[in-house]
Amino acid sequence: xxxxxxxxxxxxxxxxxPMGNLLRRYWYPIAFEQDFDARPSxxxxxxxxxxxxxxxPSGRYGxxxxxxxxxxxxxxxxxxxxxxxRCGYHGWRFALDxxxxxxxxxxxxxxxxxxxxxxxxxxxxxxxxxxxxxGPDPAPELPRFDVYVLDGIRDIGYTTLPxxxxxxxxxxxxxxxxxxxxxxxxxxxxxxxxxxxPKSFQKKHVRxxxxxxxxxxxxxxxxxxxxxxxxxxxxxxxxxxxxxxRVGGQWVDQMQIRVPLDDTHTWKLxxxxxHPEGGRWxxxxxxxxYEFPWRHQDGALITDYVEGQDIMAWVSQGEIVDRxxxxxxxxxxxxxxxxxxxxxxxRIVEAGGDPLGTVRTPHEIIELPCEKDKFGAGAAFAxxxxxxxxxxxxxxxxxLLALHKDAAAARxxxxxxx
Amino acid sequence: MAESGxxxxxxRRPAGPHPLPADPHALPPPGEWFAPDAxxxxxxxxxxxxxxxxxxxxxxxxxxxxxxxxxFLTWCAGCSWLGDVxxxxxxxxxxxxx
Numbered sequence: 001x002x003x004x005x006x007x008x009x010x011x012x013x014x015x016x017x018p019m020g021n022l023l024r025r026y027w028y029p030i031a032f033e034q035d036f037d038a039r040p041s042x043x044x045x046x047x048x049x050x051x052x053x054x055x056x057p058s059g060r061y062g063x064x065x066x067x068x069x070x071x072x073x074x075x076x077x078x079x080x081x082x083x084x085x086r087c088g089y090h091g092w093r094f095a096l097d098x099x100x101x102x103x104x105x106x107x108x109x110x111x112x113x114x115x116x117x118x119x120x121x122x123x124x125x126x127x128x129x130x131x132x133x134x135g136p137d138p139a140p141e142l143p144r145f146d147v148y149v150l151d152g153i154r155d156i157g158y159t160t161l162p163x164x165x166x167x168x169x170x171x172x173x174x175x176x177x178x179x180x181x182x183x184x185x186x187x188x189x190x191x192x193x194x195x196x197x198p199k200s201f202q203k204k205h206v207r208x209x210x211x212x213x214x215x216x217x218x219x220x221x222x223x224x225x226x227x228x229x230x231x232x233x234x235x236x237x238x239x240x241x242x243x244x245x246r247v248g249g250q251w252v253d254q255m256q257i258r259v260p261l262d263d264t265h266t267w268k269l270x271x272x273x274x275h276p277e278g279g280r281w282x283x284x285x286x287x288x289x290y291e292f293p294w295r296h297q298d299g300a301l302i303t304d305y306v307e308g309q310d311i312m313a314w315v316s317q318g319e320i321v322d323r324x325x326x327x328x329x330x331x332x333x334x335x336x337x338x339x340x341x342x343x344x345x346x347r348i349v350e351a352g353g354d355p356l357g358t359v360r361t362p363h364e365i366i367e368l369p370c371e372k373d374k375f376g377a378g379a380a381f382a383x384x385x386x387x388x389x390x391x392x393x394x395x396x397x398x399x400l401l402a403l404h405k406d407a408a409a410a411r412x413x414x415x416x417x418x
Numbered sequence: 419m420a421e422s423g424x425x426x427x428x429x430r431r432p433a434g435p436h437p438l439p440a441d442p443h444a445l446p447p448p449g450e451w452f453a454p455d456a457x458x459x460x461x462x463x464x465x466x467x468x469x470x471x472x473x474x475x476x477x478x479x480x481x482x483x484x485x486x487x488x489x490f491l492t493w494c495a496g497c498s499w500l501g502d503v504x505x506x507x508x509x510x511x512x513x514x515x516x
Contacts, residue, residue, distance in 0.1 A: 001459055001480070001481055002480065003460065006478065327483060328480065328481065328482035328483070329482055329483055329484065330482055330483075330484045330489070332482055333482070333491065336480040336482065336491040337491075339478060339480060340478050340480070340491070340493040340500065343477070343478045343493065343495070344493065344495070344498070347476070347495055
């Protein structure tokens with residue numbers, strides 16, 4: 001448990017807060033490239049602030065505080081130029097870096113514009129998403145994590161959840177929830193609902209471990225019947241500090257992304273790359289993005305799929321979980337470790353340093369450790385995950401199932417002939 | 419007196435025509451489900467680093483439980499020491515087979 005004060009410090013993300021200062025040192029995906037096909041600008045919310053994200057005619061992206069410094073009209077309704085954006089109200093023009101370039105109604109010899117600067121960040125595309133950085137200069141490199149740059153078929157399920165991002169992150173260092181929430185509870189729902197719950201998630205945890213590494217925390221689990229030679233223990237998978245988790249198995253590789261929109265809202269994305277060995281696919285220009293449901297029409301939460309169960313836990317904890325009334329057990333050591341990591345990195349930023357995971361060197365790809373044989377389930381894992389997770393809502397679900405099935409058959413043929 | 423040793427009405431504010439805003443650090447009222455633990459958490463947690471002796475105010479002390487054991491995962495922002503501080507009411511040892 002934490003004190004109320006500690007909980008506040010860990011969960012408030014606005015400008016000027018310790019956590020807000022830390023989180024502003026990272027790049028975030030905040031839109032999809034296709035969002036700009038019809039209109040070149042849109043409003044996005046990030047870290048408690050509203051921004052205008054826009055795409056210039058040549059394809060460059062810019063991000064600027066939504067309200068025009070002149071009379072506070074929305075720049076999302078502005079005119080996009082090659083070198084920036086012009087407010088639709090009185091024509092003030094701003095450069096990509098926020099400098100005011102023009103104030104048409106003011107006299108030409110005015111130096112007024114030199115004294116006006118809009119808050120601006122940086123934006124660039126990667127993996128079909130538009131990423132932004134709204135922190136201090138010098139901006140770090142945008143980390144090119146493996147799932148965003150490797151070839152394969154990509155699908156992105158997304159939604160906005162009414163809760164603080166930290167309670168979602170804490171779920172990523174809580175291995176035991178899998179066997180209960182996605183195992184036992186799923187089985188219960190299957191029994192009363194007349195469907196078969198996936199068995200991969202039901203194995204009992206024998207041992208869990210957490211290791212800090214350069215991008216976050218590697219989580220390991222040993223399941224009943226497995227040994228320390230199994231991927232779940234030997235390799236594990238990482239929480240990617242401060243807002244991601246890399247997970248996967250059987251060539252279904254996923255980054256779970258939790259973008260803190262503000263204190264009580266999180267943009268949740270499941271960015272999944274399908275690239276099974278032995279599989280064949282046509283080049284995909286853009287990922288398939290789709291919003292997945294998590295509430296029934298009557299408001300009740302949808303809990304008969306894996307991520308819906310997670311969402312039940314996160315959302316039912318409240319907008320910001322009251323950690324002053326929780327009871328942690330020893331199995332929550334990962335949760336305590338993550339909180340420590342946030343606190344530690346807040347101090348690093350206060351002292352002027354780069355927090356964990358800051359990338360300063362240009363690079364092609366950052367490969368993250370992640371198990372291949374998940375839960376010791378073999379090829380069945382891909383099938384169970386696609387059918388029993390948020391990917392069941394993917395418009396290309398059937399193609400994904402066929403891709404993995406054909407690839408597994410091809411691997412079997414290769415093994416038999418070898 | 420409450421079980422914690424604090425006056426039973428320690429959490430209450432004097433009634434008056436101009437009540438103060440709610441204190442975010444106030445303990446839950448005695449008798450509420452969690453109050454005794456909350457009090458003890460605030461009162462019992464380590465205040466100083468076991469390694470360097472610095473105040474833990476800037477660090478993080480996170481309490482968890484294992485049966486009767488109260489374990490404070492403690493991180494010192496001064497020297498980066500990370501470890502468990504375990505509070506004992508009674509020290510007992512399980513003897514292995516011998």
